[in-house]
């Protein structure tokens with residue numbers, strides 16, 4: 149019941165704010181349509197009496213009224229639907245926009261990796277389809293309630309016992325409520341399988357993964373797993389639908405018994421001579437109507453319960469995203485760095501795990517310097533980088549920005565001062581302009597600024613060789629889209645990074661893993677020039693993660709991580725001198741290249 153109230157309140161408030169004239173017109177048309185049905189019963193009863201008393205003039209008049217009422221009953225709902233359909237589309241669009249905004253609203257990656265939140269998002273996106281019909285269902289439910297009320301009053305005027313008939317509809321409402329909950333629980337429980345099925349489908353159909361799928365001949369596996377996920381989902385939903393239908397049937401059987409009782413009351417009255425034939429016709433007509441009215445209202449009730457659940461889940465999503473308070477703290481990031489970044493006794497454990505990935509990390513990353521993070525797979529390099537970027541909150545300890553705890557700085561503000569290029573940077577199937585402009589959105593329409601970034605990244609030729617220039621769409625999904633090679637995408641990624649104005653932290657996390665050693669060296673040379681310029685302007689710290697020691701050796705400071713702890717720090721020469729973990733890794737790679 150609570151979900152129905154939530155749905156009706158949301159739909160009507162939103163429709164009123166969007167287009168109140170259309171809402172009023174739709175409500176009026178539907179009300180006229182719904183009220184026509186009980187009036188048909190009244191006209192039919194009166195017509196019967198007029199025919200029996202051979203009053204032809206009244207009978208003809210009533211026949212005309214009856215015809216009008218029947219036409220109105222058929223057409224008003226249709227015109228009501230036409231006036232409300234556009235509003236319904238606008239509502240669904242509004243909610244879809246809001247869900248998209250809420251999905252992007254959380255600045256912490258941990259929220260996106262939280263299984264409960266991911267499940268909630270799946271249920272909400274599935275439920276958005278149901279919301280589309282909810283405005284019309286709200287108006288129809290209002291009309292149906294009015295219709296039942298008018299029908300009851302008319303029947304009560306024939307025999308007060310008949311006033312009890314609509315009360316007999318309460319148990320079916322209760323059963324319908326239970327039935328809907330059974331369905332909702334099954335839908336929520338299937339959210340993981342639905343997500344898995346979608347993921348498997350996109351793996352098989354997206355160009356990015358299709359080559360591996362084909363080369364590993366994994367199509368059958370994907371199809372089987374996809375089928376399995378859908379089988380589990382449909383089995384669970386079918387079983388829920390069966391239980392739900394049984395519950396609804398219990399309510400309907402109950403109502404059928406009450407309906408039979410009502411007819412018995414009237415027929416007995418007619419047999420005793422206390423009820424006119426016209427009134428018997430009236431009650432039989434209304435009693436037939438009321439059973440379909442109650443069944444219709446129950447159906448609408450179910451649809452609104454589903455939509456209301458989605459509206460409540462969107463509220464849950466809204467509550468989980470901090471809106472009023474800026475994420476992180478209220479302080480602004482400094483204009484420039486003089487001391488640099490300090491990491492103090494930092495520990496981090498991923499949600500759902502008890503094992504810390506970083507533990508007791510202490511580091512000084514001096515302003516204006518280049519720092520390389522090295523270590524074996526899973527040592528914690530990327531995690532440390534994400535903590536420096538403010539994408540995760542530390543489990544213990546702190547990151548300090550010129551002595552100010554990063555957790556007290558507004559996260560949005562900090563993010564505008566961080567320039568990154570990750571190994572899995574986003575390759576957007578949008579225009580070349582947008583792919584670079586996302587590094588600093590205000591510059592998206594500034595061709596000169598984009599040109600500067602593209603020059604620094606040595607990617608200008610990509611624009612020159614594209615028929616549409618900066619407005620060339622990238623990717624293979626569109627007819628006129630242009631696909632780029634791995635290295636060309638990398639150059640665009642770099643242009644995006646250098647477009648960021650005045651960064652305080654520049655991060656390159658294995659951006660060149662797809663490049664050969666010479667290309668990686670060229671990339672870092674280009675990047676070092678930019679890093680030096682940025683460092684002189686803002687004292688920015690540049691952190692890069694790489695497994696290529698030919699690149700690493702040029703860093704001002706090298707940090708060696710192992711098992712989530714810092715095991716060595718120093719320059720290349722110092723670390724070779726110590727002859728520890730770094731020297732061993734460097735020696736191994738140097739021998740391999742000899």
Ligand SMILES: Nc1ncnc2c1ncn2[C@@H]1O[C@H](COP(=O)(O)OP(=O)(O)OP(=O)(O)O)[C@@H](O)[C@H]1O
Pocket residue numbers: 261498499501505523524525526527528529530531532
């Ligand atoms: N999102 C995540 N959720 C849970 N555990 C994670 C997540 N990301 C990484 N880990 C775990 O944290 C540990 C450190 O991973 P991280 O990616 O920081 O290592 P890395 O040093 O960058 O490794 P590589 O050189 O292989 O990229 C690994 O054991 C990994 O399994």
